[in-house]
Amino acid sequence: MSRREGSLEDPQADSSISPLPHLEAKIHQTHSLARLLTKYAEQLLQEYVQHQGDPFGLPGFSPPRLPVAGLSAPAPGHAGLPAAERLQLDAGALSALPPLLDVVRRHQAELNPRALRLLRRLEDAARQARALGAAVEAVLAALGAETRGPRPEPAVAAAAAAAAATDAGVFPAKVLGLRVCGLYREWVSRTEGDLGQLVPGGPA
């Protein structure tokens, strides 16, 4: 981890290069984006449950939180990890989300073809997750931390699995969509929190 990680003040840096203001601005900008997307993710989740029908929108509805291949929820110990590692996990999750959101959108296009706003939100969410993931990677690079590097494309795994054409049913498809939208909200919110700790004047 570079000397600059976790702290944006580097008095010994060459002032003629002066990367810190740029880094600060980048972190601030990415944090603002994450905050905005957290709000959108909440709206997406609410829109999603409305269109699936009860009990999806009811308080206390708790389908099994089944694992989704290639993505899990933030671990309980996430907040205790070093900043760079947290951001690396955030970036990893944000890159795994778009193909999953695409799968959910295709299912919803069959189940709720007239729910145009929901379909648009799902499409936007995939695009926004990519954008936020790229921005987080840029922050990591600016901090001198390792980015995730090349790894198996999640979309390939998703496409390969889809080709197996499991006839799992509509209810499981609804539950999957709920899980993916929930994971999207959790990770965007987690990213906002992790970046917030790097923003000058933010919580340590």
Added chain:
Amino acid sequence: MPAGRPGPAAQSARRPPPPLPLLLLCVLGAPRAESGAHTAVISPQDPTLLIGSSLQATCSVHGDPPGTTAEGLYWTLNGRRLAPELSRVLNASTLALALANLNGSRQQSGDNLVCHARDGSILAGSCLYVGLPPEKPFNISCWSKNMKDLTCRWTPGAHGETFLHTNYSLKYKLRWYGQDNTCEEYHTVGPHSCHIPKDLALFTPYEIWVEATNRLGSARSDVLTLDILDVVTTDPPPDVHVSRVGGLEDQLSVRWVSPPALKDFLFQAKYQIRYRVEDSVDWKVVDDVSNQTSCRLAGLKPGTVYFVQVRCNPFGIYGSKKAGIWSEWSHPTAASTPRSERPGPGGGACEPRGGEPSSGPVRRELKQFLGWLKKHAYCSNLSFRLYDQWRAWMQKTHKTRNQHRTRGSCPRADGARREVLPDKL
């Protein structure tokens, strides 16, 4: 295992649910490796049923250790727990459900039938699609904007409520030859509409119909046959100007331009004008504005703001004998009549500008009278212009308008008017 008794078309109409990626989903109902974990399978999975039909379903539990009991399981439908008397334990691991006289699905994604363990946890789910097959769409109407495209609208059968997602497809073909084509741009002017943007033939009839399809069946409308030229509409007339007529306090002049897209074809076009007082919602319509691009509104209230709109009907385009379709109204244009202390007469009619022959009854008769006067009296210099000047003078000097209300007759000739005026001049 007992299955639901769907309607006759349900089995054939049932579509397989979209495939789910194996790696992405831990399927509700698939056996799990965790010890003590129970899952279940509901049968039938995602059935399609007619409203009023019955359903028999089962929830079969798999678990570790084996032989997991069905005791304590219960059902919910759309989040509401179903009465226990609707369920019965078939065997140690299977709970059955019998529902009768099903209502239409609450949401198009299907009603959520869920099997719960004793502690309320979800073991399995199945989505029910309960509805009606589509009825024949009807009342198809189409129009072409400037002969460039075709937009059609229709009414779904059974007032549209099938409780299932119903897909509507507008089809069209040239009557004498050609293949069936499918419209692709839907919901352009409402939920049941479609727009064909290009590649339309003129002078040859089209056949148009609508096909409705859902999980329970399909229906087709009657075929509408039309020629594009018979259903042409156009843009509202642009550049509508409304102005005062000199000092005349009860008149406004309206001028407009022919819609440019069809300006070379509007020989027989008709126009309509409507106007209203500023703070009124009641429009007055002037209907008899034939192929001209100006008109004078008369009989207006002095000192009043009026909103005016104009629309065009490209009647007779390329020799079409059909009635044509009115354009939208132009944007409202406002103008005010000059002030007067005396109230003006109510009502209005479209009058010609600048002394042109009028189609209105007052000025027609006045024209006849003036013509007679020129021949038989000493008023050789009479004209409409002079008449308008006289009216303006009358309004200024606040003289009574009785002469004006008695249909243009001169006071001296008042008694003799009906005797002397010929039927025709």
